[in-house]
Structures are given as structure tokens and as C-alpha cells.
Amino acid sequence: TREVIETALQKKDLARHTGAIVADMxxxxxxxxxxxxxxxMLAVRAISDAAGQDLPVPSAVWFDADRQRPxxxxxxxxxxxxxxxxxxxxxxxxxxxxxxxCLTLFLLAALEDLPEK
Numbered sequence: 001t002r003e004v005i006e007t008a009l010q011k012k013d014l015a016r017h018t019g020a021i022v023a024d025m026x027x028x029x030x031x032x033x034x035x036x037x038x039x040x041m042l043a044v045r046a047i048s049d050a051a052g053q054d055l056p057v058p059s060a061v062w063f064d065a066d067r068q069r070p071x072x073x074x075x076x077x078x079x080x081x082x083x084x085x086x087x088x089x090x091x092x093x094x095x096x097x098x099x100x101x102c103l104t105l106f107l108l109a110a111l112e113d114l115p116e117k
């Protein structure tokens with residue numbers, strides 16, 4: 001699917017239909033490009049939100065997928081209209097930062113373990 005899985009119910013439904021325990025939003029597109037060009041690929045991902053967790057703000061509100069950039073003004077307007085979503089959104093963003101930090105540490109360690117040519 002090309003749509004963002006935003007709710008715990010959607011995640012549970014996807015898991016029930018596919019047997020998946022995580023949803024990866026980007027790797028399939030990268031894999032198709034690498035495969036078409038005969039480039040070997042290894043994907044390592046980090047999980048930023050739990051299966052039982054709804055995204056606190058719809059992704060289209062706060063993130064421009066085409067430009068791969070945050071959308072600060074729409075996000076601020078949404079949070080001003082839904083102040084109860086501020087704390088959950090902060091928690092969600094912290095999860096992204098934790099996932100990024102863990103992935104970075106893993107990749108640095110993996111690169112150190114590669115044999116030199």
C-alpha cells in the first residue's frame with residue numbers, strides 16, 4: 001500500500017491480513033529501484049511508533065511526502081485547533097529521534113566491522 005498506516009486499528013488489520021509485525025513505508029520503493037539496476041541492497045530499519053499507537057497528527061498535515069519535508073505551518077494550525085494532540089505529537093517525534101539514534105549507532109558499529117579492502 002502507498003498510504004500511511006496511521007491508526008492502531010489499521011496496523012492491526014494489516015497485521016491480520018499479511019502476518020506482518022511491522023510496517024515499512026519506504027524500503028519497497030528503494031528495493032525496486034536497486035533491483036531494476038542490478039544493485040545489491042540490504043535494508044536496516046528502526047521502528048518509530050508502536051503497533052498499538054495511533055499517529056497523533058495525520059501525516060499529510062505535518063509532512064510533505066513529495067518533498068520529504070515537514071510542513072510546520074499546517075502542523076501548528078492543526079495543533080492550535082487540537083491542543084490535546086500536542087503532548088502525543090511530542091512523544092511521537094521523540095520516538096522518531098530515538099529510532100534515528102539507534103539506527104545510526106547500529107550502522108556505525110556495522111561499518112566498523114566491515115573488512116577493509
